[in-house]
Amino acid sequence: MRAIVFEEPGKLALTELPDPTPGPKEVVIEVAAVGICGTDTHVFDGEFEGTVFPLIPGHEASGTVVAVGSDVTKFAVGDHVAVNPSTTCGECEFCLNGKGNLCREWNGLGVVASDGAAAQYLKAPVGNVYKLRPETDLHQAALIEPLACAIRGYDILPRKMGEHYLVYGSGTMGLLMAQLAPRAGAASVTIVDLNEKRLEAAREVGIQNVLGSANDADRDQWDVVIDCTGVIRAIEDGLPRVKAGGTFQHFGVAPAEAKANYSPFRVYRDELNIVGTMAVLNTFGRAVEMFEAGAIKSQPMISHAFALDDYSEALDMFRKGTGRKLQIRPNATESVVL
Structure with a gap:
């Protein structure tokens, strides 16, 4: 697959990588859209606490399931989904007290130490994947993660x-x-x-x-x-x-x-x-519900969709404050103004 890799602070490359294979409790998703946000710029600049390089960025993701692990029963190939990028250790004081977003080992896909969605395919733990209605616009649905925040x-x-x-x-x-x-x-x-x-x-x-x-x-x-x-x-x-x-x-x-x-x-x-306020905590499922209930006007918020080849241009555009929400659509062949 093609993917953007932050090789070190301030340096990125468009790279060919092996397609991901799901573990027993993992799902592989063909990425429809992934938003760019301020966190991505902090990660790229080496300003986000704990980031481990190299890293595929991108944490506001939606897409279609293309493979499931042997123990996965709640998803099937073809399902439309959104992805909660936050993972935790599940064992520390904060996790055990219901405050997993404060876990000292908190790991955001595409943010800290696990690869994110600025790639044609994303592998995610099944517990982080949320099914969408078939009629839900997959590109708009990439806003569910920031809505959960x-x-x-x-x-x-x-x-x-x-x-x-x-x-x-x-x-x-x-x-x-x-x-x-x-x-x-x-x-x-x-x-x-x-x-x-x-x-x-x-x-x-x-x-x-x-x-x-x-x-x-x-x-x-x-x-x-x-x-x-x-x-x-x-x-x-x-x-x-x-x-x-x-x-x-x-x-x-x-x-x-x-x-x-x-x-x-x-x-x-x-x-x-x-x-x-840090990331999400028991809010992603509610965000799916709110999004699909029309709680926000999402369409006016997204202004540009970029192919992977134009990731650097998108990042520069974000820094300049040009446009509205900027998305990467990793399987698109060209960038478009919406």
Whole structure:
């Protein structure tokens, strides 16, 4: 098969590799689509904790089952599926206490030490594979993995009806978090981004208040502020905008060594909650249900689909903030603008 390999930090190659063969409890999937996200750039740059090179990247994947292991009974060749990339040791304190996403041996396919989906075929543990309805659009379904992460973000938030939300970043995760906010009880949702084309995507998926700066909003403080950028300047701008008793959520992935400045006194005096959210935890199945129930408008979110030959171009385009959601379609013969 053809695959993209991150050979070392900052170096990638399009490579021919043997087709994967499933173990007894594994499934092999012909990849329909795999999204590019900020995590991929951090992995490529050597900024993600624990990554082992060489590595096939790609963790937001959907496709069709082409082979199953001898012990697999719940899937058959031809099934349409989405893949949860998170694997854990199953034995540590966190796994045994139901917090597997905090496992110190957490391993994301295409992120840490297992190959991902930027290849024609992906091998995955059967427990990480979720069946889709035959009519579900396989290319759109690659958004289920980031949707599962967004649902985990909401599981962490101390939600109340009638709150006002401010979301930094109108990329994939910002659009997903903003779309879910009304379902979580938000009275209003405001999204902020410097990129006007990404703000246009926010309008298309139905976000109420779309701004180039939080200074342009009709309020000074919000009950919930969510950073979906991982950009330190955005984090430092957003945290002071949390209303007393409110919550700031670190959702975006910042470089592992990045530092942000904030006022400990304000956190103390205003009883601010600062929460993180890591990957998925018992949310992937719910994400499939929510996606197939039409909880998000996925079509306006995807702007480009790239063949494997154009992976470097896609990565550069992502860094420049051009387009909306960028996908790799490893079995396609050419790149297209959607």
